[in-house]
Each structure stands twice: as structure tokens, then as C-alpha cells.
Amino acid sequence: MNVLICNDRAEPLDSLIGILENNRDVTSVKVATNGRHAIDALHSSPIDISISSGTGLDFNRMLQRHIAPTVAASLTRVVATQSPTVPLFVKAHQFGFNNVLPLTTPEEKIVPSLQRTLSGEESIKDHPSVKALHLTPGALTHSISFEDTNDQHIVELVGVGLSDHEIAEALNLSIQNVRNRVAHSIRINQLTNRTQLALLQNTNWQIPDFA
Structure with a gap:
């Protein structure tokens, strides 16, 4: 070994x-x-x-x-x-x-x-x-995918902690549209919830030193 x-x-x-x-x-x-x-x-x-x-x-x-x-x-x-x-x-x-x-x-x-x-x-x-949680193994190991630039902008704002209402206001979209797009992004990235989406979005793939 x-x-x-x-x-x-x-x-x-x-x-x-x-x-x-x-x-x-x-x-x-x-x-x-x-x-x-x-x-x-x-x-x-x-x-x-x-x-x-x-x-x-x-x-x-x-x-x-x-x-x-x-x-x-x-x-x-x-x-x-x-x-x-x-x-x-x-x-x-x-x-x-x-x-x-x-x-x-x-x-x-x-x-x-x-x-x-x-x-x-x-x-x-x-x-x-x-x-007990029935989670998908390795869900947070891949790169995030977007359907279009609107989805990308929404997920970026999810990543910095904005609520659906704040995102809708910032991007001039309806709250329902934002919610639908967030749900869609969670689904196509094979995630379970919004927190996972934010974590995946905020992943920095640069390799730091252990120090």
C-alpha cells in the first residue's frame, strides 16, 4: 500500500x-x-x-x-x-x-x-x-454548469448570499423567475439545496500552500 x-x-x-x-x-x-x-x-x-x-x-x-x-x-x-x-x-x-x-x-x-x-x-x-441524509457522493467536486448568462448571474449572487428578493431587484427579474432559475441550477448540477449551489459557486480551484 x-x-x-x-x-x-x-x-x-x-x-x-x-x-x-x-x-x-x-x-x-x-x-x-x-x-x-x-x-x-x-x-x-x-x-x-x-x-x-x-x-x-x-x-x-x-x-x-x-x-x-x-x-x-x-x-x-x-x-x-x-x-x-x-x-x-x-x-x-x-x-x-x-x-x-x-x-x-x-x-x-x-x-x-x-x-x-x-x-x-x-x-x-x-x-x-x-x-440518513441520502446525499449524492462527491456532489461538490465538479465545476458548476449554467444554462445561460442570466443563470450565471443569479448563481453568482446566490454565492455572495443574496436572497431571491434581492437578486430579483438587482437583475430586474421577477422573484418567481429567480426561484425557478435557482431550482433549475440546483437540478442540472445534481445538487440537493441552495447552500450546495453557493458552495460550488464559491469554489476557488487555485492550489494554495498548506502553510
Whole structure:
């Protein structure tokens, strides 16, 4: 099992790196400390699992846009965190992660959990909080689509937090027209609600450093 760890300063994964480096079932452990390092590591040699911290979720969502499709298709993505909250599980699921690894997991169970995740036996979609919501996995990983420029303008204003009434006033449209267009944009982008639409609109695909 070849592992890439995206190690950031906000929630360092140093202890996990040590555990994996000393496990005979792990072939290699690469550590990336910024976006360029991560991209280079993913394209230079086979990586089975990439692991990021809970604070690195947004980074990893942006990172996906810069990974070759053949690499992304075979990559299993995991979030490792000390605080596996329900919101984090839901966010990771919507960002297309395969699983969440609590760092409170006993050391001897960490690698087996990663192996089960790699094989598909263990998955974030099976977490009770995620299953109860019936959400589409990876809904927030793609680029947003628009039917026309009016839809684009409306979604841009949704992204900055304007209400339907404010959008209608700003664009000189009827409130019903705005509501219909927002609903249509949610539907064609395979989203569930307005909040997801705003999040997807506000996605910045530039790769920042972990620092």
C-alpha cells in the first residue's frame, strides 16, 4: 500500500506518519507540505491512498482539478482527524472522500482500516449520519454548469448570499423567475439545496500552500 500524506500545520499528521512508516504492510509513505508537492507526488509514482487532515478538506477539493483523470480514478481519499464530527463526515462525503479515519483509532487498527477502505469494505457512505441524509457522493467536486448568462448571474449572487428578493431587484427579474432559475441550477448540477449551489459557486480551484 502506497500512501501520500498531505501534512498541514493546522492539524499535523506527524503521529500518523510515524505509524505508517513503521508498518510492514505499507510499502511507501510520501509526505507533501504544499499543493505542488502533492501534485508531483501523485504523478511521479503510484499512490493508493492520499490522506489529509480535517482542516485540509477544502484544499483537497481544489487539488482534484489538477490531478490527471487516470490518477484520480484510482486514488482512494481519506480524512484523518482528531475530531470526526458529523459535519465533517457530511462535508467529506460531499467532497468525494472515501472515508474518515479518527486519529483516536488504536494504532494496530489504523492500517487494517485503510486496507478495508482501499478494498471498498469500509466507506464513509456507510456512516449512520451520512446514510440518513441520502446525499449524492462527491456532489461538490465538479465545476458548476449554467444554462445561460442570466443563470450565471443569479448563481453568482446566490454565492455572495443574496436572497431571491434581492437578486430579483438587482437583475430586474421577477422573484418567481429567480426561484425557478435557482431550482433549475440546483437540478442540472445534481445538487440537493441552495447552500450546495453557493458552495460550488464559491469554489476557488487555485492550489494554495498548506502553510
